Amino acid sequence: xxxxxxxxxxxxxxxxxxxxxxxxxxxxxxxxxxxxxxxxxxxxxxxxxxxxxxxxxxxxxxxxxxxxxxxxxxxxxxxxxxxxxxxxxxxxxxxxxxxxxxxxxxxxxxxxxxxxxxxxxxxxxxxxxxxxxxxxxxxxxxxxxxxxxxxxxxxxxxxxxxxxxxxxxxxxxxxxxxxxxxxxxxxx
Amino acid sequence: xxxxxxxxxxxxxxxxxxxxxxxxxxxxxxxxxxxxxxxxxxxxxxxxxxxxxxxxxxxxxxxxxxxxxxxxxxxxxxxxxxxxxxxxxxxxxxxxxxxxxxxxxxxxxxxxxxxxxxxxxxxxxxxxxxxxxxxxxxxxxxxxxxxxxxxxxxxxxxxxxxxxxxxxxxxxxxxxxxxxxxxxxxxx
DNA sequence: CACAATCTATACCGATCGGTATAGTGTCGC
DNA sequence: GCGACACTATACCGATCGGTATAGATTGTG
Numbered sequence: 001x002x003x004x005x006x007x008x009x010x011x012x013x014x015x016x017x018x019x020x021x022x023x024x025x026x027x028x029x030x031x032x033x034x035x036x037x038x039x040x041x042x043x044x045x046x047x048x049x050x051x052x053x054x055x056x057x058x059x060x061x062x063x064x065x066x067x068x069x070x071x072x073x074x075x076x077x078x079x080x081x082x083x084x085x086x087x088x089x090x091x092x093x094x095x096x097x098x099x100x101x102x103x104x105x106x107x108x109x110x111x112x113x114x115x116x117x118x119x120x121x122x123x124x125x126x127x128x129x130x131x132x133x134x135x136x137x138x139x140x141x142x143x144x145x146x147x148x149x150x151x152x153x154x155x156x157x158x159x160x161x162x163x164x165x166x167x168x169x170x171x172x173x174x175x176x177x178x179x180x181x182x183x184x185x186x187x188x
Numbered sequence: 189x190x191x192x193x194x195x196x197x198x199x200x201x202x203x204x205x206x207x208x209x210x211x212x213x214x215x216x217x218x219x220x221x222x223x224x225x226x227x228x229x230x231x232x233x234x235x236x237x238x239x240x241x242x243x244x245x246x247x248x249x250x251x252x253x254x255x256x257x258x259x260x261x262x263x264x265x266x267x268x269x270x271x272x273x274x275x276x277x278x279x280x281x282x283x284x285x286x287x288x289x290x291x292x293x294x295x296x297x298x299x300x301x302x303x304x305x306x307x308x309x310x311x312x313x314x315x316x317x318x319x320x321x322x323x324x325x326x327x328x329x330x331x332x333x334x335x336x337x338x339x340x341x342x343x344x345x346x347x348x349x350x351x352x353x354x355x356x357x358x359x360x361x362x363x364x365x366x367x368x369x370x371x372x373x374x375x376x
Numbered sequence: 377c378a379c380a381a382t383c384t385a386t387a388c389c390g391a392t393c394g395g396t397a398t399a400g401t402g403t404c405g406c
Numbered sequence: 407g408c409g410a411c412a413c414t415a416t417a418c419c420g421a422t423c424g425g426t427a428t429a430g431a432t433t434g435t436g
Contacts (some may be wrong), residue, residue, distance in 0.1 A: 158342030185369030
């Protein structure tokens with residue numbers, strides 16, 4: 001593993017458990033076994049390190065989400081795929097998702113939030129677009145796409161947060177129940 | 189306004205916009221117009237300042253929530269009251285609720301999280317107890333009280349977060365829609 | 377071989393971090 | 407007038423913060 005990857009890996013784990021502001025550069029380079037100038041060579045500054053983490057993980061996620069969120073006139077099927085993309089990603093990248101969750105709810109003027117929000121906006125746009133298309137087939141959904149996208153993301157994040165705390169298992173049964181409940185709010 | 193209150197007020201505003209870790213003691217005392225020893229006289233250390241904020245705001249909230257969450261064999265009515273308690277509190281104490289939201293999703297090993305989680309557990313217990321009682325009248329709810337409590341809190345926090353970002357208005361119509369959807373998941 | 381480019385380590389920077397020792401204040405009951 | 411107490415200011419502490427100047431090592435290329 002090269003030094004760049006080592007740094008990213010250690011930063012990921014440290015940020016996940018103690019937060020971006022709570023971890024100093026010195027601690028990252030110590031646990032990586034490298035030194036400061038090496039880190040600054042690759043990432044420029046602390047914010048660049050966080051940005052690199054998001055580039056590494058979030059872009060992969062967005063690609064999968066875009067695939068799942070194409071509308072083929074079967075909204076329940078699309079939602080099912082989307083839910084799976086979220087939970088699969090959160091399960092296989094739990095440390096990164098912990099960071100993501102913390103930053104999405106972080107104070108708006110913190111540096112870390114401003115990095116995260118640039119990325120977190122994309123899934124919202126993707127889901128919003130899905131609901132706009134679906135509204136052509138479901139008249140009562142009109143003009144609620146923003147609320148639907150936000151509610152769906154919020155619900156999934158909530159279950160993922162519970163999962164990360166060990167409170168629930170993200171299995172097919174939970175997915176079915178959650179989506180069933182969500183769709184009731186849409187179609188009724 | 190005495191110095192103690194001045195400090196609490198300034199700390200509240202600063203923590204809300206830049207986070208607990210992102211705000212230094214020096215900045216708090218500067219904007220309060222007092223000096224460090226005064227702050228440390230009242231609060232002991234930085235963590236004590238955060239604890240004092242939670243004592244000031246969260247305990248008031250918990251009292252109201254306990255009132256709303258008594259079960260009188262009308263679950264929809266209880267949920268309606270609970271929703272109002274949450275949204276009313278969030279609206280009149282938006283800075284504090286921003287801090288609360290950030291800390292609930294903060295990394296588990298951060299100091300701030302460990303303070304917040306001691307308080308945040310109480311509403312969960314209160315709501316859990318409500319669902320346990322309600323299960324006596326609704327057989328299909330058995331053994332799901334933890335999931336119900338977590339889902340309800342998650343949903344309300346999600347709407348409150350949207351409200352704090354200016355995305356939605358927390359009015360009666362939203363409450364009705366949200367609870368309607370939530371109860372569908374319970375009673376079906 | 378020489379040269380440039382990439383990468384890494386030693387040592388250091390000023391600023392800020394949370395926290396405190398000391399020395400006062402003012403206001404009480406006595 | 408008195409000590410006791412709650413409160414506040416000046417000045418300072420070691421540690422850590424994010425970041426860098428300088429130089430040495432390594433590597434691919436001519």
